Amino acid sequence: MARNVTTGQKAFWTVCAWTVGIAIFFPIFWTVLTSFKTEAEAVRAPALFDFDWTLENYSTVFDRSPYARHFLNSVVIAVGSTIVALIIAVPAAWAMAFSPTKRTRGLLMWMLSTKMLPPVGVLIPIYLLFRDTGLLDTRTGLVIVMTLVNLPIVIWMLFTYFREIPGEILEAARMDGASLKSEILYVLTPMALPGIASTMLLNVILAWNEAFWTLTLTAANAAPLTAFIASYSSPEGLFYAKLSAASTMAIAPVLILGWFSQKQLVRGLTFGAVK
Amino acid sequence: MGSITLKGVTKRFDDVEVIPPLDLSIEDGEFVVFVGPSGCGKSTLLRLIAGLEDVSGGHIELDGRDVTELPPSKRGLAMVFQSYALYPHMTVRKNIGFPLKMAGLEQSAIDAKVEAAAKVLNLGDYIERRPGQLSGGQRQRVAIGRAIVREPSSFLFDEPLSNLDAALRGTMRLEISELHNTLKTTMVYVTHDQVEAMTMADKIVVLNKGNIEQVGSPLELYKNPVSLFVAGFIGSPAMNMVTGEPAARHGAHTIGVRPEHLRLSTEGGEWSGTVGVAEHLGSDTFLHVEVDGIGTMTARADGEFPARHGDRIGLTPDTARLHRFDAAGAAMTA
Numbered sequence: 001m002a003r004n005v006t007t008g009q010k011a012f013w014t015v016c017a018w019t020v021g022i023a024i025f026f027p028i029f030w031t032v033l034t035s036f037k038t039e040a041e042a043v044r045a046p047a048l049f050d051f052d053w054t055l056e057n058y059s060t061v062f063d064r065s066p067y068a069r070h071f072l073n074s075v076v077i078a079v080g081s082t083i084v085a086l087i088i089a090v091p092a093a094w095a096m097a098f099s100p101t102k103r104t105r106g107l108l109m110w111m112l113s114t115k116m117l118p119p120v121g122v123l124i125p126i127y128l129l130f131r132d133t134g135l136l137d138t139r140t141g142l143v144i145v146m147t148l149v150n151l152p153i154v155i156w157m158l159f160t161y162f163r164e165i166p167g168e169i170l171e172a173a174r175m176d177g178a179s180l181k182s183e184i185l186y187v188l189t190p191m192a193l194p195g196i197a198s199t200m201l202l203n204v205i206l207a208w209n210e211a212f213w214t215l216t217l218t219a220a221n222a223a224p225l226t227a228f229i230a231s232y233s234s235p236e237g238l239f240y241a242k243l244s245a246a247s248t249m250a251i252a253p254v255l256i257l258g259w260f261s262q263k264q265l266v267r268g269l270t271f272g273a274v275k
Numbered sequence: 276m277g278s279i280t281l282k283g284v285t286k287r288f289d290d291v292e293v294i295p296p297l298d299l300s301i302e303d304g305e306f307v308v309f310v311g312p313s314g315c316g317k318s319t320l321l322r323l324i325a326g327l328e329d330v331s332g333g334h335i336e337l338d339g340r341d342v343t344e345l346p347p348s349k350r351g352l353a354m355v356f357q358s359y360a361l362y363p364h365m366t367v368r369k370n371i372g373f374p375l376k377m378a379g380l381e382q383s384a385i386d387a388k389v390e391a392a393a394k395v396l397n398l399g400d401y402i403e404r405r406p407g408q409l410s411g412g413q414r415q416r417v418a419i420g421r422a423i424v425r426e427p428s429s430f431l432f433d434e435p436l437s438n439l440d441a442a443l444r445g446t447m448r449l450e451i452s453e454l455h456n457t458l459k460t461t462m463v464y465v466t467h468d469q470v471e472a473m474t475m476a477d478k479i480v481v482l483n484k485g486n487i488e489q490v491g492s493p494l495e496l497y498k499n500p501v502s503l504f505v506a507g508f509i510g511s512p513a514m515n516m517v518t519g520e521p522a523a524r525h526g527a528h529t530i531g532v533r534p535e536h537l538r539l540s541t542e543g544g545e546w547s548g549t550v551g552v553a554e555h556l557g558s559d560t561f562l563h564v565e566v567d568g569i570g571t572m573t574a575r576a577d578g579e580f581p582a583r584h585g586d587r588i589g590l591t592p593d594t595a596r597l598h599r600f601d602a603a604g605a606a607m608t609a
Binding site: 171176179190 | 325326327346347348352353354356357358360361362363364373374377378421425
């Protein structure tokens with residue numbers, strides 16, 4: 001039965017939704033705005049748009065720091081870890097979705113439970129391992145860490161997508177003479193492409209934004225944009241305007257990516273919630 | 276060559292034995308139908324032959340070759356699924372050509388075979404469409420086309436017409452029968468619809484709880500059912516079953532009489548009853564009669580029979596066509 005929604009109720013919920021949306025967006029908006037202020041105006045909190053707009057923070061940040069190298073590191077780490085995670089996760093999710101055993105559910109739960117572990121709990125052993133194997137401050141080391149950190153989520157998401165694919169279609173492929181490799185390559189992957197794309201996007205965003213491991217395991221060579229931002233909080237104090245400029249330059253690529261792929265992202269995060 | 280032999284084949288899911296040791300021979304070129312109620316194991320048996328399920332015991336041979344351990348792709352069989360199982364991201368052309376691509380054929384050879392199959396199945400106008408743009412009947416033809424191009428030793432059909440409406444089901448039934456007459460390839464067909472079984476099969480295998488109740492031609496099963504189960508399952512409307520004193524009078528625990536073997540009379544008969552529902556079809560009349568001391572029975576008369584709801588009627592079974600069953604449900608031969 002349809003519910004009667006009054007104009008007043010509609011207005012109320014609209015205001016609530018906008019309030020929540022603005023509250024979520026406000027820190028990003030303020031950061032970008034602050035990046036165009038001088039340091040004095042950044043701490044003075046002037047009226048919304050009434051200040052002297054300047055690009056000096058951006059030019060200072062560009063001159064002082066190797067933005068391009070940090071950007072490249074972020075790209076390599078985010079994309080690299082996504083590709084490696086997919087190579088591992090696709091067969092894992094296939095096995096769980098199409099050849100489940102009594103232990104499949106338990107295994108999935110166990111994998112997800114590792115996400116509940118505070119990273120700082122394993123910081124020391126990971127650090128020592130990386131030091132002794134020469135992986136500290138290397139892109140390879142960070143790709144490995146990012147892959148392992150996000151692998152449970154990637155497997156879980158792919159498992160959810162694969163379960164939506166009728167098993168009979170894969171059986172038909174087997175009857176048509178497809179080997180396991182052909183089955184995954186020609187049938188499963190094209191059918192699950194929207195889900196795989198959503199999973200890849202989410203993993204890129206998660207890896208791009210990850211700060212704990214990138215700050216702990218890198219120094220100069222492999223530092224991504226998260227370390228780039230942190231370098232602007234110095235012992236002399238916080239240079240808000242420059243910090244905002246550095247932050248804007250760090251988050252802009254992933255914001256743009258998220259904007260253009262928001263439909264896929266939303267679909268990816270909610271797929272399977274409703275039949 | 277397309278003979279299929281099952282020797283002592285069993286299937287267990289965990290501790291549940293769904294198919295006890297089963298033996299069955301299917302000759303080359305036969306159209307064999309597995310029929311039975313839901314859960315009787317007919318689809319499981321088909322999937323064991325296909326290799327989509329592993330046997331728990333026994334052997335499966337195709338043309339004398341033991342294929343028990345072989346994967347589905349190596350058995351040389353083709354299967355048509357209930358849900359068609361077409362690849363939604365591929366066009367009709369690519370769907371039909373997929374098995375040929377997996378077999379490593381040259382693209383020109385694939386194109387030629389696909390065109391030929393599409394022509395036979397009247398799919399020429401739809402060859403560049405995707406499954407989502409086709410009707411149910413067209414999708415079913417694509418599924419059949421995909422099976423045909425492989426030139427398999429046997430075709431396996433798993434309730435392929437269940438998702439179609441009644442009219443289309445009738446048409447497709449004829450098409451599949453014609454296909455069998457043309458290709459003369461072994462076909463194993465699973466259905467719960469005994470009308471499909473009776474009209475399409477050279478041989479029917481009636482299954483009940485994983486066991487083979489009877490194997491025989493449609494008419495053999497119709498005229499000489501070996502058990503109560505087969506007698507009640509084959510034939511539409513179902514055979515009338517009578518127990519108690521009326522059955523004992525004929526020397527059996529249970530007697531079965533088909534609706535068309537009951538002689539109807541307004542003058543009385545061995546049994547009397549009141550007409551409940553009268554179905555006048557023109558070519559036949561079906562009367563559902565509440566028979567005194569027995570229960571509801573269905574009788575069939577040729578053409579028009581002037582009976583209406585509430586009329587008293589006499590029924591007399593044709594004793595030559597009576598089926599007698601003992602207390603265990605087995606047919607009594609003498």
